[in-house]
Amino acid sequence: MELSRREFIRAAGLSCIGIGAVTMGAGCFGSKNFVEETDRVLFLNSLENDLLKIIYLGSLASSSHNSQPWKIQQVSNNQFRIFVDTKKLLPAIDPHHRETILSIGAFLENAIVAGETFGYELSYSSENEGDIHSFYIDVFLNRLTGVKALPAGLLKRRSLRRNHLSIKIAEKYLDNTIETERVKFFPKNSQQSGIIEDLTLLATEHQTKNRRIMEELSEWIRWNSDEIKMHQDGLTPETMEISGFSGFWVRMFYDKSSVMTESFAESTIDSTNEQLSSYGGWLLISSIDNSYSELLKAGRSMEAMFIRAAENKLGFHIMSQILQEQETKKEFIRTLQLKEEPQFLIRLSHLDEYPEPVSPRRGLSKIIL
Numbered sequence: 001m002e003l004s005r006r007e008f009i010r011a012a013g014l015s016c017i018g019i020g021a022v023t024m025g026a027g028c029f030g031s032k033n034f035v036e037e038t039d040r041v042l043f044l045n046s047l048e049n050d051l052l053k054i055i056y057l058g059s060l061a062s063s064s065h066n067s068q069p070w071k072i073q074q075v076s077n078n079q080f081r082i083f084v085d086t087k088k089l090l091p092a093i094d095p096h097h098r099e100t101i102l103s104i105g106a107f108l109e110n111a112i113v114a115g116e117t118f119g120y121e122l123s124y125s126s127e128n129e130g131d132i133h134s135f136y137i138d139v140f141l142n143r144l145t146g147v148k149a150l151p152a153g154l155l156k157r158r159s160l161r162r163n164h165l166s167i168k169i170a171e172k173y174l175d176n177t178i179e180t181e182r183v184k185f186f187p188k189n190s191q192q193s194g195i196i197e198d199l200t201l202l203a204t205e206h207q208t209k210n211r212r213i214m215e216e217l218s219e220w221i222r223w224n225s226d227e228i229k230m231h232q233d234g235l236t237p238e239t240m241e242i243s244g245f246s247g248f249w250v251r252m253f254y255d256k257s258s259v260m261t262e263s264f265a266e267s268t269i270d271s272t273n274e275q276l277s278s279y280g281g282w283l284l285i286s287s288i289d290n291s292y293s294e295l296l297k298a299g300r301s302m303e304a305m306f307i308r309a310a311e312n313k314l315g316f317h318i319m320s321q322i323l324q325e326q327e328t329k330k331e332f333i334r335t336l337q338l339k340e341e342p343q344f345l346i347r348l349s350h351l352d353e354y355p356e357p358v359s360p361r362r363g364l365s366k367i368i369l
């Protein structure tokens with residue numbers, strides 16, 4: 001049984017686990033989780049006030065393992081507070097909470113962009129930097145005279161791990177997507193992208209052998225519709241892009257223990273190899289240091305570029321393995337002679353088509369205190 005399952009999954013090409021490489025939505029389960037763009041618009045329009053709309057659009061942001069590590073408190077009609085939901089930390093892959101704060105930065109970016117579309121300029125200040133348990137961000141809504149259109153990419157955006165094309169990305173697309181001086185682009189077949197490919201594979205191999213990391217990952221995969229409905233977060237077969245009969249198979253037969261098998265580790269390495277064989281180039285986002293304020297900026301910058309990539313129909317796949325492993329991170333900084341702290345490595349590519357988002361989100365009642 002073990003052998004046939006292993007062969008089956010390898011043949012199916014279980015896409016995922018750049019550890020944190022996966023995610024399934026709920027569209028295929030008959031119960032809508034407001035994951036597709038039209039559902040998102042309908043839900044947005046049903047919300048009764050601007051503050052709720054801003055918080056909802058914030059919650060559509062990207063987050064590590066789709067952990068959605070945010071909790072929101074409404075302070076007044078024009079102020080809300082973002083806390084870290086410390087039940088959603090990822091101690092095995094993210095012991096210093098770097099990715100958690102990057103994810104909070106992504107939420108903040110979405111909220112700021114959303115604010116402008118409802119006629120507000122959002123400003124923010126943070127307290128208790130460096131202490132994940134007491135850290136919070138106060139966000140203030142200041143009235144603007146005009147409004148901007150909501151960028152379509154905010155609602156369309158989704159992580160894409162498969163079907164990246166190895167086509168050179170034209171300058172105009174890069175100019176439209178890349179936003180700050182802290183971002184570098186390395187096209188496929190450059191010396192730097194070769195180094196990134198080798199180190200990503202090495203880091204993935206390390207991670208698949210690390211029991212704590214695999215156990216943590218298993219806690220964040222929602223294999224079937226009941227788990228998705230219950231948690232409304234995490235990584236799912238659909239977000240891992242396991243479709244057709246393979247999708248049916250894993251939904252029926254997979255559970256936490258499947259993630260701890262050798263065949264799962266092998267399929268993870270296989271799919272990482274496949275991902276590394278086809279893409280346009282790598283985006284590298286850096287920051288001055290690892291202070292929370294710099295991490296928030298890097299998270300904001302990533303989300304802003306993600307939105308623009310979606311508008312340009314570019315596949316955008318964050319691959320964090322190198323930066324999660326001390327050894328590969330050190331080697332990466334050394335060989336690329338980086339002067340700044342690397343925060344995101346993103347596979348960026350042209351696609352034949354940009355599919356609908358599929359990743360579940362927790363309802364507002366679960367994130368608003």
Ligand SMILES: Cc1cc2nc3c(=O)[nH]c(=O)nc-3n(C[C@H](O)[C@H](O)[C@H](O)COP(=O)(O)O)c2cc1C
Nearest residue numbers: 020021023062063064066099158159318319320359
């Ligand atoms: C800090 C951070 C690290 C991430 N690392 C990875 C990764 O290593 N591999 C991956 O496939 N996705 C990674 N992601 C993407 C998330 O898995 C994805 O955003 C989440 O599952 C929600 O899906 P969505 O982007 O389609 O809404 C990362 C996202 C963030 C914010």
